[in-house]
Amino acid sequence: MLRLQQVKFGLDHNENDIYRRIRKELKINEDVKFSYRIVKKSIDARKKNDIKIVYTFDIKIDNEDKILAKKGNRSLCFVNNKKYEFPNRDASFVDRPIIVGSGPAGLFCGLVLAENGYEPIILERGQDMDNRVKDVERFIATNELSTKSNIQFGEGGAGTFSDGKLNTMVKDKFLRNRKVLEEFVECGAPEEILYYNKPHIGTDYLRKVVKNIRKKIIDLGGEVRFNNQVTSLLVDEGCIAGVVVNDTSEIKSRNVILAIGHSARDTFTMLKDNNILIEKKPFAIGLRIEHPQDLINRSQYGNSYEHKNLPVADYKLTHHCNNGRGVYSFCMCPGGYVVNASSEEGRVVTNGMSNFLRNANNANSALLVNITPEDFFEDDVLAGVAFQRKWEELAYIAGGSNYNIPVQQSVDFMNNKISTNIGDVHPSLGDKATLSNLNDCLPNYVCDAIKEGIKAFDKKIKGFGREDAILSGVETRSSSPIRIIRDKDYESNIRGLYPCGEGAGYAGGIMSAAMDGIKVAEAVTNRTINK
Structure with a gap:
């Protein structure tokens, strides 16, 4: 060809x-x-x-x-177009592999194992997609939070309620990336994701695709069990022997994949208590910013901004600040919404979400500032979790202690005073937003970096620093605050236990997580312990 x-x-x-x-x-x-x-x-x-x-x-x-x-x-x-090929492994399992979590890493690990006859069991702490959507919609409408089923937890993982970006910087000579995209299309995604330079699927399509992947896994002999939280591990002489589910039942297996999400904080604690090697890692925190989507379109496309053959415009911005911090845009959602991504009582978190058409009035993006373990308040391996929780608790208070999201006009954030009114840019959160002072919700060095970043970004996108741009907060879940240590064979210090995906600290987004899930599936079937 x-x-x-x-x-x-x-x-x-x-x-x-x-x-x-x-x-x-x-x-x-x-x-x-x-x-x-x-x-x-x-x-x-x-x-x-x-x-x-x-x-x-x-x-x-x-x-x-x-x-x-x-x-x-x-x-x-x-060119000689090739397809992904699963390595020919000579592994015969005595027991079925267990996958903890049904986000992109868990689903694609499970799918590849199921396609090759290994009949995996996927355990998901949250609800199936239909019931999860109902729980999220109830929370949005009433502020009644389910800590088991929300934007962070449930079938499809946290990425289900996002813009559904499918681009990645991961090098891919084994065609795992193509495998993921082709599976998405087969399961209902638009075919254009196979060739667009910056593909996205949108939360509306992604929900359907995830359900179809689950059906495919089951048709191939796998299982997906919802409301099944792994609360402990079974370990026998340094090897994994199975898991405990919901503190009551045991499932035996000598092959367990930890495809947990970046918000599975109670699971992090459980792993620490079971002497699984974990280390602190850097992440980033900050705020969301909203502008009219037309402003971004005009800036990026000039007078052609309304042309029918142009997609909704996005941006990617970075700036190195005077205080030594880096500030950058993250998870930019054209024509999207800011959503309440809280998962714990008494704490508030924001995220961004778009449907496939990206046809809402506002563009939004996180403005994040790099955080290192030196910024944490203690030396514990879970110090990053405590750090995140502090700012989430302050945001909860600033929003009125009722799960409303604190918001502020850009001009007031710059001047460190509470907002008392809204300008022409209306927060996509509607009446679930509370006018506040977001300077009270983040460290001073983070606020200073965001303020400097907004001024710098205004030179790149005219109007980015407009006074009535809406800021909301806090954004603390950009990536996992820990890394579960794994060796060259993808195993932790417990043999047969495989850390995987974003929550384990080895991915950053839907595509890289899914690809890591495939890599771990390959590693699991390469083991010889069960021969």
């Missing part, structure tokens, strides 16, 4: 234009038949008055060698 790269079109191109352009690049006549598929699609908006849509195509055509031999087209090459 031939690959044609970096082919640029204007915004008003159509399919006929694509066919004509491919013929021109391949130097073939009108009577030569071929077919193509889009491999990559991106936007080049560096010149606002001349925005281009850039494609890479794979082309199926006869006489490939002859066409490739023609001179003058360096963007044309031959």
Whole structure:
């Protein structure tokens, strides 16, 4: 197959234009038949008055060698498209592998194991998707929090209620990334995620996809058990022997995958009590900021911002501050919503969420500041959890001690005074927002870095620092505050126990977590202890 790269079109191109352009690049006549598929699609908006849509195509055509031999087209090459292949392992398990958690890491670990005949058992502390959505909607409407089923816990993991970004910086010579994307499409995601430069699925599609992945695992002989929280481990002479569920029942297995989320704080404590090696790690905390989506579109696309062939605009911003901290945008949600992601009583957390169409009025993003273990209040391995909890508790108080989210106009945050009114930018939280002073909810060095960052980002996106931009807080769950130590074989200090995914400290987002789940599935089946 031939690959044609970096082919640029204007915004008003159509399919006929694509066919004509491919013929021109391949130097073939009108009577030569071929077919193509889009491999990559991106936007080049560096010149606002001349925005281009850039494609890479794979082309199926006869006489490939002859066409490739023609001179003058360096963007044309031959490719041999491969698919992900599960390593051929000679492992026969006496017992079925147990996977703790049904986020992206747990689901894809379970899916790959099920596809290869290992019949995994996935244990999820929260509810199935339908009941989880009901619990989240009830919390949004009434502020009645379920600590077992919320935006952090339940089928699909925390990423289910997000923008559903599917891009990753992880290198992928084994095609695990492609495997994940293809499974998403097979289970109901839009096909465009296979080729968009920055693919996203949206929380609306993601919920359907997760349910279909679960069904596929079950059809292949696996199990998914909800409301099953692993509360202890069974260990026998340095090897895992199984797990205790809900403090009452035991499930025996010599292969346990810990695909827990970054908010499974009680599980972190349980692991520490069971002498599983854990270390503190850096993470980031901060606030969410909301602007009109039109402002972001205009800034990124200029006068073409309303063109039908342009996606809703996003941004990615970073700044190194005078106090030595880094501040950056994170989990940017175009046309999205700020949501209450609380999971513990008396504590408030924010996150961002978008549907696939990204058609809400506001854009929002976290503005995060790097935190290191030196900033923690104590030396315990779970000191990062205590650090997060402090600011979440202050945010709960600032919001009125009723799970409302504290919000503030940017100008008032800059001047360290409580907001008393809202400008033209209305918080997407609606009446679940309480005007507050967010300076009271974070360390001074974090607030100072965010203030400096807003001024710096305003030079890159005109209007970013507008006085009535809405800030909300706090955002503390950007990544796990711990890492469960694992060796080159992906095992912890307890043989047969596999830390996996974002909560274990080895991923940062849907795609990297899913890919880590596949890697751990490969490692589990490479063991010889059960032969």
